Amino acid sequence: MTEITSLRDIPQKNIFRKGDTFVLFGELFGRGYVNGLLDEARKAGMNIVGMTVGRRDENLALRPLNAEELAEAEANLGGHIINVPLMAGFDLDAPPGEPTPTALLSDLTLKSWQEDKLDWEKIERSRAAGTARFTVSVAKAMAELDSLIADGSNVYFAHTMAGGIPKVKVFLAIANRIYKGRGERFMSSRALLDSDLGKLILMNFDEVTANTLQHLIDGSAAIRARIEQHGGQVRYSAYGYHGTEILIDGKYQWQTYSNYTQGLAKMRLENVARAAWEKGIKATVFNCPEIRTNSSDIFVGVELSLFPLLDALKKEGGGAWAEQQWETCQALLEDGTSLQDLLDRIAAYNGDATSVHFRNFAAWPMDNTPELAEVMIGTSDDITKLHKDRKELITDHLSSLVLEGTGPLMFHEMSDPQAPVIWLNHDIIARQLSSVHNPA
DSSP states (O other): OOOOOBOOSOOOOOOOOTTOEEEEESOOOSSOTHHHHHHHHHHTTOEEEEEEOOEEOTTOOEEOOOHHHHHHHHHHHTSEEEEEEOOOOSTTOOSTTSOOHHHHTTTOOTTTTTTOOOOHHHHHHHHHHHHHHHHHHHHHHHHHHHTTSOTTOOEEEEEOOOOOOOOOHHHHHHHHHHHHOOGGGOOOHHHHHHSHHHHHHHHHHIIIIIIHHHHHHHHTHHHHHHHHHTTOOEEEEEEEOSOEEEEETTEEEEEOOSOOTTHHHHHHHHHHHHHHHHTTOOEEEEEOOOOOOTTGGGSTTGGGGGTTHHHHHHHTTOHHHHHHHHHHHHTTBOTTOOHHHHHHHHHHHHHSHHHHHTOOGGGOSOOOOHHHHHHHHHHHHHHHTTBSOTTSOHHHHHHHHHHHHHHHHHHHHTTSOSOSEEEOOHHHHHHHHHHHHSOO
8 A cells, every 4th residue: 555545624524413322332431532523422422332341350250340330331431331351452252171272371581482382273262262252242232332322313433442462561661672772672573473472462463453443343333234224424533653654844744653563553543444345335544643642652663653743733723822832842841851952853853754755655664773763762762851741741741732632533433434444644634623623
């Protein structure tokens, strides 16, 4: 794939109204990208229905939420939750009497993991067991959901499932070196991907991040047929990442974080949407900009592409409100440190020959290198030190702005989506924010 379909104009259409149903296919934990969609669904008067991944008991068996957990989850969501455990992935699944993949990984050590081999026949049996469990649970959840949706209404399914790293201690140490290490602590991402541990992780990423969208589309087929038969419409959106266009040298250019290990699964997610689109099903993956979250904080340097959003806010008509965002960010820096000087450092980082080398869309996702770690992690560390408080960073504020901008764009675009894969770049994010905060 060599082309990017980017959203360039703010979508205005909205087919969703009071009495329609918004379905969150995934569990809401804290604040993230999906909150923006939820805000729009509430504004439209839609009924909110959520799912849960369930919880593990003391023996790691999957169970539904108990009464207290369910009440808390429904209060957090602001809607009804279908209490059928939809934990994706197979890292804790196995046929009766056999060890789970997580158990098989328990003997790996920091010294041996690159040579240690896994029993792939056992892994495949676990994968089959996990897929069967998930498929049955989706069918149960969809049967309950079907009874909650009225004929003639519209339905918006928001897929939010992602991840899939098995909980094994050795991986944390490996990840710290791959995503945070430089110099003697640097570790090649290719070393992980070529190991049996890495291959298992990629398989589980596929199951959690990508294949769950296919399970959702297939599992809701009966609902979709009934809704469409009575004149309603059904939409599916999902969250992707495949790099972002940001302002570099005064123009919007594609760039990315490397090494993004989940990248292959995100491309598989895109292909699920493309296959559905070819069948007349409106499923769209939105490739969203880099932000800081609890899960992304392991990727040191992923936040660097956020800073040029400040320039985009001014360029796209932010006016006085954009100036306020600059002032807010300036106030987070140590006395004597200029926000413009910080942005100049980011410009130098983006202009570095190593950074330019990784702006290769056709080769995405690329492996990391010692040179990239030095310039990217080094720049990240230097900029973090310029803040008054490491717990109050400019990138936190800019992340919240990106979240605010994506919700309305995705929600309204899904009324009449133009493609199965759409990039939301800094230009349209800034334009959306400016239209709200600094209207002409």
